Amino acid sequence: MGVQIGFVGTRFAGTDGVSLESAKWAQVLWDHRHVSHWYSGLSDRDRDTSMVVPHAYFGHPDIEWINRRAFGTRTRTPDVTRRIYALADYLKGTLYEFTRRYDLDLLIVQNALCIPMNIPLGVALTHFIAETGFPTIAHHHDFYWERDRFSVSAVTDMLWTAFPPALPQIQNVTINSFAQEDLAHRRGVSSILVPNVLDFENEPEEADDYARGFRQDIGLEDDDILFLQPTRVVPRKGIEHSISLVAALKNDKCKLVISHASGDEGNEYLAALKDLAESSGVHLLLCDKQVGDKRGYNDDGSKIYTLADAYSQADFITYPSLYEGFGNALLEAFYFRKPVLVNRYSIYVADIEPKGAKVIAMQGYLTKDVVAKVQRIIDDRDYRESMVDFNYEIGKAFFSYSVLRRKLRALVTNFTGQDNL
The missing domain is CATH 3.40.50.2000 (Glycogen Phosphorylase B;)
Structure with a gap:
């Protein structure tokens, strides 16, 4: 019944x-x-x-x-x-x-x-x-x-x-x-x-032609390295660390893409991030108009993609939050098999890290060691794939x-x- x-x-x-x-x-x-x-x-x-x-x-x-x-x-x-x-x-x-x-x-x-x-x-x-x-x-x-x-x-x-x-x-x-x-x-x-x-028992669908249009539509080249910040633009998300990471890699092909709008806490933080990106020489793209709940079209005829589409096209996920209630974007990175940078926020330390997930972890600030690890992930495909496959299994065991x-x-x-x- x-x-x-x-x-x-x-x-x-x-x-x-x-x-x-x-x-x-x-x-x-x-x-x-x-x-x-x-x-x-x-x-x-x-x-x-x-x-x-x-x-x-x-x-x-x-x-x-x-x-x-x-x-x-x-x-x-x-x-x-x-x-x-x-x-x-x-x-x-x-x-x-x-x-x-x-x-x-x-x-x-x-x-x-x-x-x-x-x-x-x-x-x-x-x-x-x-x-x-x-x-x-x-x-x-x-x-x-x-x-x-x-x-x-x-x-x-x-x-x-x-x-x-x-x-x-x-x-x-x-x-x-x-x-x-x-x-x-x-x-x-x-x-x-x-x-x-997340539904780890069912793998995400393969990216289709629609999803593959995401990079071109936001102005990226095929060989650009897409760093996705899949969060709203609010101060507790620590997006300045994502900008610092991309700047430290010293590679013009690395682009930082933010998927969500500034949310309900004003636009001062966004203005500060834009200034930081400009002074650091980081190509920062805001894609809240192109990413929505479901696929469709904007009034100007441009395509709207889902967050899943954006994940499918990303090379690396940045998640340097200072505080999170849980951290859905981290699970999403595991689910879509993407390497991820995490600032060791308290819930991550208590409830996710002990499960053994393999992430690039920073402790409140960016170090040369963190940057070197991210560079290795970009360069070493086998290393990257073993890491993301392992994290998918962690998700399946504990967060499914x-x-x-x-x-x-x-x-x-x-x-x-x-x-x-």
Whole structure:
């Protein structure tokens, strides 16, 4: 018997980590006849199985109004409190309707009970679960205490109540061991560790003629060496290290390509990177207009490629992040069999490095040794191929859908009593 499952989040659309991972969970659950439904403020999921409630989206003007008054200050006015609870009450009603409309057996809350992008939604979920005892899996990707912008708050009472709530009906899921320890230490709440995954059981498709057009369309020659930075342009991605690496190789054929736009933190960092690239003599290409969720065409008739297309054409992946919740781009490098430079961010050190993956690792700064290793990868094909084949097997063993299947089976069985996954 399949279980009717409701995914709840602020947004299920695009290529952010929460949207991508929730789709993978739904895929694995669907493989076992469990049907997924979607509740969010912004959605690109099937309309027949989705309930879109605009106030559930963190970008709704009312929610942004609250956030401006909730963070960066220690006190709030009574009208902020009133508005939060009024919206929470309204959203709670929509959650009742969602569970009734689709006759749900289980909720899976995606990040809405750990990072306070939408405080009323977190409060609404907490009250709904407390009132109904509804079986809930809370999948936590980022906690508010991991982000500086939430450190000064006028809603500390609500953060303690709802982000996340310590309710017996909730099974908590964390994506890395630091988050797991933090949650236990700060809240006395235990959680199951479920890493982010990729479908390593099925190899990526061979690059077709469409994908092979990527280099030419972004202005590269066939013999250029494409260094791909497959991230948004935000400071924690450490892209200045990627520029320094390409500069240190002293080879005009090495080109640095960034796949995503600057995101939601302004364009100052991007301007600084452009200046650095120019002064370092590095050919830097921004390809966010050419890389999208799916293949298609821009308004000017130019082709849109997927991130998979970009990976297929890359020679080397740069991933010098200062901080990551997990590090999906690292798994993608393993999956597409590409050599990768990693800055040893803490989650990598704790959860990925011990598995034995072969990467070029830097410790916060670029050394001659790191540059020499990258040069060897470019020059020595056999060395490169043995490295990437080994990493694919690491991914298959520790970060594949079979790992997720095993973890989800335990979580669902805890509620249903039936081992039907």
